[in-house]
Amino acid sequence: MDLNNLPYSLRVLAINISKHIDGEKITQDDLDAIINWKVGNEISFMPTRVIMQDYTGVPLLVDLAEMRSELARRGLNPEKVNPIIQSDLVIDHSIQVDYYGTSYALTLNMKKEFERNEERYKFLKWAQRSFKNLRIIPPGKGIIHQINLEYLSKVINDNNEPEIVIGTDSHTTMIGGLGILGWGVGGLEAEAVMLGEPYHSIVPEVIGVKLEGEIREGVTPTDIVLYITELLRKKGVVGKYVEFFGNSLSKLTIQDRATIANMAPEYGATVGYFPIDEQTVKYLNLTGRDGDKVKKIAMELGIFYNEKEEVKYSDVVEVNLSEIEPSIAGPKNPDERIRFGSLKIERKKKGNIIQDGDVVLAAITSCTNTSNPTVMLGAGILAKKAVELGLRSKPYVKTSLAPGSPVVVKYLKDAGLLPYLEALGFHVVGFGCTTCIGNAGPLIKEVENDIRTYGIEAYAVISGNRNFEGRINPLLKGTFLASPILVVAFAIAGRIDINYEEPIAFDPNGKPVYLRDIWPTLEEINSYMNLAMNPEYYLSQYSTIFKGDENWEKLSVTPSPIYDWPKSTYIVEPPWFKEENEKLEIKKARILLLLGDKITTDHISPAGPISPDSEAGKYLLSLGVKELNTFGARRGNHEVMIRGGFSNPKLKNYLVNKEGGYTIHFPDKREGTVYEIAMQYKKEGVPLVVVAGKQYGSGSSRDWAAKVTALLGIKAVLAESFERIHRSNLVAMGVLPIEIEDWRKLGIKGDELVSIEFNDLNPGSRVRIIFENNERKVETYGILRVNTKTEIEYIKSGGILKYVLEKMIK
Numbered sequence: 044m045d046l047n048n049l050p051y052s053l054r055v056l057a058i059n060i061s062k063h064i065d066g067e068k069i070t071q072d073d074l075d076a077i078i079n080w081k082v083g084n085e086i087s088f089m090p091t092r093v094i095m096q097d098y099t100g101v102p103l104l105v106d107l108a109e110m111r112s113e114l115a116r117r118g119l120n121p122e123k124v125n126p127i128i129q130s131d132l133v134i135d136h137s138i139q140v141d142y143y144g145t146s147y148a149l150t151l152n153m154k155k156e157f158e159r160n161e162e163r164y165k166f167l168k169w170a171q172r173s174f175k176n177l178r179i180i181p182p183g184k185g186i187i188h189q190i191n192l193e194y195l196s197k198v199i200n201d202n203n204e205p206e207i208v209i210g211t212d213s214h215t216t217m218i219g220g221l222g223i224l225g226w227g228v229g230g231l232e233a234e235a236v237m238l239g240e241p242y243h244s245i246v247p248e249v250i251g252v253k254l255e256g257e258i259r260e261g262v263t264p265t266d267i268v269l270y271i272t273e274l275l276r277k278k279g280v281v282g283k284y285v286e287f288f289g290n291s292l293s294k295l296t297i298q299d300r301a302t303i304a305n306m307a308p309e310y311g312a313t314v315g316y317f318p319i320d321e322q323t324v325k326y327l328n329l330t331g332r333d334g335d336k337v338k339k340i341a342m343e344l345g346i347f348y349n350e351k352e353e354v355k356y357s358d359v360v361e362v363n364l365s366e367i368e369p370s371i372a373g374p375k376n377p378d379e380r381i382r383f384g385s386l387k388i389e390r391k392k393k394g395n396i397i398q399d400g401d402v403v404l405a406a407i408t409s410c411t412n413t414s415n416p417t418v419m420l421g422a423g424i425l426a427k428k429a430v431e432l433g434l435r436s437k438p439y440v441k442t443s444l445a446p447g448s449p450v451v452v453k454y455l456k457d458a459g460l461l462p463y464l465e466a467l468g469f470h471v472v473g474f475g476c477t478t479c480i481g482n483a484g485p486l487i488k489e490v491e492n493d494i495r496t497y498g499i500e501a502y503a504v505i506s507g508n509r510n511f512e513g514r515i516n517p518l519l520k521g522t523f524l525a526s527p528i529l530v531v532a533f534a535i536a537g538r539i540d541i542n543y544e545e546p547i548a549f550d551p552n553g554k555p556v557y558l559r560d561i562w563p564t565l566e567e568i569n570s571y572m573n574l575a576m577n578p579e580y581y582l583s584q585y586s587t588i589f590k591g592d593e594n595w596e597k598l599s600v601t602p603s604p605i606y607d608w609p610k611s612t613y614i615v616e617p618p619w620f621k622e623e624n625e626k627l628e629i630k631k632a633r634i635l636l637l638l639g640d641k642i643t644t645d646h647i648s649p650a651g652p653i654s655p656d657s658e659a660g661k662y663l664l665s666l667g668v669k670e671l672n673t674f675g676a677r678r679g680n681h682e683v684m685i686r687g688g689f690s691n692p693k694l695k696n697y698l699v700n701k702e703g704g705y706t707i708h709f710p711d712k713r714e715g716t717v718y719e720i721a722m723q724y725k726k727e728g729v730p731l732v733v734v735a736g737k738q739y740g741s742g743s744s745r746d747w748a749a750k751v752t753a754l755l756g757i758k759a760v761l762a763e764s765f766e767r768i769h770r771s772n773l774v775a776m777g778v779l780p781i782e783i784e785d786w787r788k789l790g791i792k793g794d795e796l797v798s799i800e801f802n803d804l805n806p807g808s809r810v811r812i813i814f815e816n817n818e819r820k821v822e823t824y825g826i827l828r829v830n831t832k833t834e835i836e837y838i839k840s841g842g843i844l845k846y847v848l849e850k851m852i853k
């Protein structure tokens with residue numbers, strides 16, 4: 044097999060296919076398509092591992108449990124349903140920052156986490172005991188992608204194959220930093236792979252990112268990734284692989300690479316891939332894995348990076364690292380990069396304790412950056428210098444430190460830096476996603492009052508990768524992404540428009556303190572680096588990875604092949620096999636929602652707190668639920684999720700011309716919540732469509748965004764373009780993604796009836812769409828964004844779950 048000149052990422056795919064060709068599911072054609080790099084051709088291959096987090100993983104396991112129940116109902120052996128490849132679920136998404144600013148915060152937040160999630164965790168423990176090839180990593184052990192990086196990944200597996208990891212989390216791409224091809228998929232796709240189906244995709248274009256130049260003093264890996272995110276978003280890499288190469292590749296550590304690979308979904312790429320090289324070997328050896336063996340096999344397989352080899356790419360983007368400057372990104376999107384110090388804010392409104400432009404939440408959070416010792420040590424050093432000058436965080440700022448692995452705390456402690464972070468309020472609040480996923484907990488009460496009473500425009504600063512509207516806290520004007528070092532600086536300054544020229548604070552004697560006075564130098568950071576690279580830390584952290592704390596061990600469950608679906612508001616038996624498969628026909632459908640560009644999965648299926656006034660909130664309260672918590676925790680309950688569909692307070696529907704999950708029923712023009720109106724249409728037997736703009740479904744791999752779409756009765760989404768994972772999730776739920784022209788240009792108003800004519804149902808086929816009412820008729824053509832023949836089968840079967848179950852029965 045001649046892999047020369049192919050990008051390394053494609054070589055990994057080719058090797059995988061060559062090892063799994065069986066002439067049926069995976070064929071020689073698949074291999075030829077890669078070796079001859081036939082962009083756009085459909086291929087099938089076998090991922091070697093599946094990784095999940097609890098928000099997306101619980102519904103996936105609920106589906107598997109329901110498959111078992113369905114087999115039992117049909118008199119068949121339920122234990123046919125088991126993952127057939129290694130599958131790991133890390134419980135990291137549920138912990139919330141209820142307590143902070145105290146050394147007890149971690150214990151108290153975990154206690155609360157178990158109180159809230161006992162029913163879910165019992166279900167997961169049942170799954171751990173009942174399914175084969177499934178490992179559960181209990182709460183408190185760290186964040187999925189950091190654990191994957193530091194421990195779970197082998198790079199080359201026991202069958203001497205390069206690992207290909209799919210994950211039910213969009214930032215699975217982070218593992219690309221370690222030379223592993225990995226990306227986020229919908230829970231539904233992951234289910235199919237776990238049950239032995241190949242993964243289907245199309246041969247991608249591969250954009251080479253050539254790294255040159257030296258990183259300037261004061262520039263962090265966070266600045267690099269924000270720069271790359273902005274650059275590649277402008278370039279347009281959606282649906283493509285991005286592969287890094289060049290003279291300066293070797294200057295980036297695995298943790299730097301992981302930070303950059305992590306944000307592949309933010310720059311729009313399927314993967315951000317760094318080929319295996321000496322840095323990979325060094326990191327594997329450091330973290331207790333056999334780097335030398337990996338090197339030997341990688342060289343034999345032709346996937347060990349060789350700078351001299353000429354690799355062909357679809358296109359090359361050059362990045363001169365020396366041109367990158369300190370940055371932040373926000374307030375609403377990760378690709379809105381702003382040069383640090385250039386943000387200007389008008390302070391019009393004043394409250395009792397805050398005013399416009401103040402930072403009220405500063406969180407060192409997220410696998411993106413807490414996995415990187417450069418920025419974590421840097422944050423500690425800045426804290427030390429600030430505290431020694433007598434500075435403190437502003438009292439109105441909610442501060443927190445939630446590293447993705449306890450290793451971070453070990454090295455910060457040994458470096459003597461943790462007490463300084465704590466002096467500024469950055470106590471450890473959890474080893475999980477916390478603020479990054481929107482589990483920031485409430486703001487300080489007086490701050491909330493000021494925002495509500497005076498309309499103050501206040502901000503959060505987090506070291507995460509996403510800042511979509513309403514994600515961190517709906518009361519905030521926006522969220523900025525920044526390095527952990529800057530997060531600490533913002534907490535001290537308490538305002539968002541800090542810069543290098545003006546003091547960020549004053550010491551107790553009134554002397555101004557500038558950022559340059561406390562900024563950590565690279566030399567200072569490096570002086571502690573040997574602590575962060577101590578192999579013993581990694582070995583001791585991971586020796587008990589599958590064993591939980593006493594809260595976990597206390598949960599009692601009885602292993603059984605079939606889950607008994609006890610009464611719960613968290614885990615409810617889903618309806619997937621109860622509904623008959625409907626005829627594929629869209630005639631005289633109504634437009635349920637008329638939406639703009641960049642509709643995210645957070646808009647479609649919110650992750651934040653459940654408001655008591657919302658449909659989901661009212662429903663839970665009617666069941667006697669006392670604490671509503673977040674949608675993420677309720678994803679095992681389809682009744683809650685459907686009521687939460689399209690209910691994000693920041694979702695603007697042009698049918699009602701306002702935000703907040705409302706729409707109009709036609710023809711009577713009655714306004715109501717999206718859930719209420721969708722249910723009315725359902726009763727009337729009216730099919731529904733959604734019409735939207737560009738980048739529909741960006742954000743996460745959350746399959747609930749597709750599940751609620753289907754449950755609301757939406758048959759097709761007509762959008763200008765779709766983001767990769769959500770598109771495949773829609774298909775997996777039997778909902779048609781159809782690409783159309785800009786609805787604004789087409790003159791669509793939203794009150795039309797919509798009919799779609801399918802002459803043939805083939806990948807990428809052209810369909811005729813008619814929008815009409817008494818006043819106008821608009822005829823247009825759309826492209827069916829169903830990419831493969833197998834996806835067509837999913838659509839015909841009414842979704843992937845029915846497709847897989849029927850295959851299993853046959």
Ligand code: SF4
Pocket residue numbers: 186187188212214408409410411475476479480507508
């Ligand atoms: Fe968790 Fe944020 Fe990492 Fe996603 S990106 S896994 S939410 S920490």
